[in-house]
Amino acid sequence: MLNFKGTNEGGFGGYELTDQLQYNLKWFLDWGLLNRGAYSIYEYDSESWYDDDEARLHVVPDERYEQGRVWEGAGREWVWESGVSLGSGAVDPFRVSGVYIDGDFYASDAAGIYAHHTDYLNGRIVFDEPKSADDDIRAEYTRRSVHVGFADDTDFRNLMLNAVEEFLTDSSTSGTPAREHQIWLPSIFIEVGTGKQRGWQLGGGQIKTRYVTFHIFADNPADRNLLMDWVDYQSRSTFWMADLNNITFPFDEHGDIVDGVTNWPNMVSAHPWKRLRVIDSTPATINSLNSQLFRARVTWEVEVDMAGI
Known part of the structure; x- marks a missing residue:
């Protein structure tokens, strides 16, 4: 055979x-x-309400989702790996722990109207329910360079x-x-x-x-x-x-x-x-x-x- x-x-x-x-x-x-x-850190700045805070996310159209559900940050790939330690006072890469909506923090396991997923491959947050374009939505994340x-x-x-x-x-x-x-x-x-x-x-x-x-x-x-x-x-x-x-x-x-x-x-x-x-x-x-x-x-x-x- x-x-x-x-x-x-x-x-x-x-x-x-x-x-x-x-x-x-x-x-x-x-x-x-x-x-x-080869990465950049984006952290929440509670004193900034403008686009100079690069942790601020921006709503984008995506035909696969209802308008207002997809919010993206700077860059396309966010770091998912854990265990990287550069030492010498450097801020090590970290995973996304949740989002800030108008200053209030909602963890990654939040439920209801604040439920969301982190799309690491495309550098964005996808909410289960749409958010207003006027909302101030931010996240702390690490982007690959x-x-x-x-x-x-x-x-x-x-x-x-x-x-x-x-x-x-x-x-x-x-x-x-x-x-x-x-x-x-x-x-x-x-x-x-x-x-x-x-x-x-x-x-x-x-x-x-x-x-x-x-x-x-x-x-x-x-x-x-x-x-x-x-x-x-x-x-x-x-x-x-x-x-x-x-x-x-x-x-x-x-x-x-x-x-x-x-x-x-x-x-x-x-x-x-x-x-x-x-x-x-x-x-x-x-x-x-x-x-x-x-x-x-x-x-x-x-x-x-x-x-x-």
């Missing part, structure tokens, strides 16, 4: 090498960047198109359109590309080689250069990956944190999959016809030992 070799225990609908690499590399970068201070996504994302395709056009970032905090449809810089997009393999040991198994490209976009050369160097410096690194077929993913259907999920290293410890080896790295800056978009590319050669194939 002919059988597929090496398929995951989840079967069709599970995760194999390409997705295991993509997600784990995103979480690896997210975690590493957080631990190097660098967006890490995949080359299959719409954002990446839009940036590649914009690379030959005049590109203007929207610095407005008014949030129209909704920030999930905006592009945030700097950004890194992960692309798992071509590969090859060789025998692992007598009796079976393969060492899978993949070439992973990190596409870097920034609105200034300093951010572009820094991220290119940081990604390149990870050459010769070795680390375990979390098994996507067994972990609990961080977010629920609302984009809120699932109970019990803490951070990527703990996911790896609880459900290790395979060890990834970064064999080599090749960095390069890329010329752009767009004077306001700065690009770079870092390509890793990575290896993963695969038994049973």
